[in-house]
Structures are given as C-alpha cells and as structure tokens.
Amino acid sequence: MLSKLFSKPVNTNSFLLAEGLVINGNIASNVPGRIDCVVKGDIMADDKLVIGKTGNITGNLKVGNLVLEGTVYGNIICTGKAVVTASASLTGTIAAKTILVDPEAMIYGNITKYNEGDTIPILGTNNNYASSAEKSVLQSPVIKMQKKQQVVEPASNANSNSWF
Numbered sequence: 001m002l003s004k005l006f007s008k009p010v011n012t013n014s015f016l017l018a019e020g021l022v023i024n025g026n027i028a029s030n031v032p033g034r035i036d037c038v039v040k041g042d043i044m045a046d047d048k049l050v051i052g053k054t055g056n057i058t059g060n061l062k063v064g065n066l067v068l069e070g071t072v073y074g075n076i077i078c079t080g081k082a083v084v085t086a087s088a089s090l091t092g093t094i095a096a097k098t099i100l101v102d103p104e105a106m107i108y109g110n111i112t113k114y115n116e117g118d119t120i121p122i123l124g125t126n127n128n129y130a131s132s133a134e135k136s137v138l139q140s141p142v143i144k145m146q147k148k149q150q151v152v153e154p155a156s157n158a159n160s161n162s163w164f
Contacts, residue, residue: 019054026059036070053087066096068105079114 014032017023021037029045036052041059043049048065051057055070065080068088076082078096086104095112 019052042074051088060092075109077114 019036026041032048034050051070075092076094082096086102089106093110095114
C-alpha cells in the first residue's frame with residue numbers, strides 16, 4: 001500500500017549512505033537518496049529521501065518526499081508526501097503537505113500541515129518571513145544527544161603503513 005504513494009520511477013542518479021557510516025555534517029542533495037547510517041547534521045533534499053530502519057539522524061530535515069523507517073531527533077519540513085512507517089521514531093515536529101503515519105510509529109512531538117506556497121527558511125536560521133507553521137517547526141525543542149567523541153589511534157606497528 002505504501003509503495004503506491006511513491007510509484008514514480010527513480011532517477012538513475014541517486015545516493016545511498018550505507019549502514020556502518022557515521023557522518024558529522026550537513027547533507028544537501030537534489031537527487032533521490034536513501035540513508036541507512038548515522039548522520040549528525042541537517043539534511044536538505046529536493047527529491048525523495050528514505051531514512052531506512054538503521055538510519056539515525058540527529059538534525060533537521062527539509063525534503064521533497066519522505067519515507068521514514070528509522071530514527072530522527074529533529075524537526076522535519078516535507079513539501080510533498082511523508083510516510084512514517086511502523087518502525088519509525090521521531091522526536092520533533094513534522095510539517096508535511098500530505099502525511100501517512102502508521103499506528104505503530106512513535107512520534108514524540110507535533111504533526112503540522114504544510115501549506116502550498118509557504119516560504120521555507122533555511123533550517124537552523126532565524127527567518128522573519130517564515131510561515132507560522134515553519135516557525136513552530138524551527139522553534140520546537142529538539143533532543144540533543146550528548147556529544148561523546150572517542151579518537152581511535154591505529155595500533156603502532158613498525159612494519160605496517162596501513163590500518164588493515
């Protein structure tokens with residue numbers, strides 16, 4: 001049933017961020033993509049974005065269409081269709097033109113209608129021209145994960161110039 005919502009053929013130009021990656025920084029894309037890894041940063045995607053079951057995002061999202069199967073700690077603005085599946089967890093506000101939420105999904109925040117023609121600010125900025133819905137999305141409290149960094153040094157081995 002959910003696949004009918006996104007039955008448009010996928011552009012051959014797309015991206016996949018596979019499980020096991022950890023990305024510290026913002027992502028911007030104008031092609032469809034799938035994220036199955038950990039991302040600590042904002043994501044702006046003009047096209048369809050799938051956050052897979054192993055995807056874990058700490059940051060705000062501004063997307064065209066969204067399928068959320070994983071975890072997001074942040075606010076989402078979706079200018080098209082958003083599908084929040086049973087395996088999804090969202091801590092934050094989602095504003096979408098059209099939204100379908102599975103009854104098993106976990107949403108700790110607000111769901112807001114995104115209206116056609118609303119001005120979309122750049123996430124994380126203070127934009128006085130933002131609509132009231134966008135302001136509520138951008139100003140909603142976000143759970144911030146405690147930053148804990150660990151630096152791993154390669155084992156010292158005089159005969160090796162490689163990590164492997």
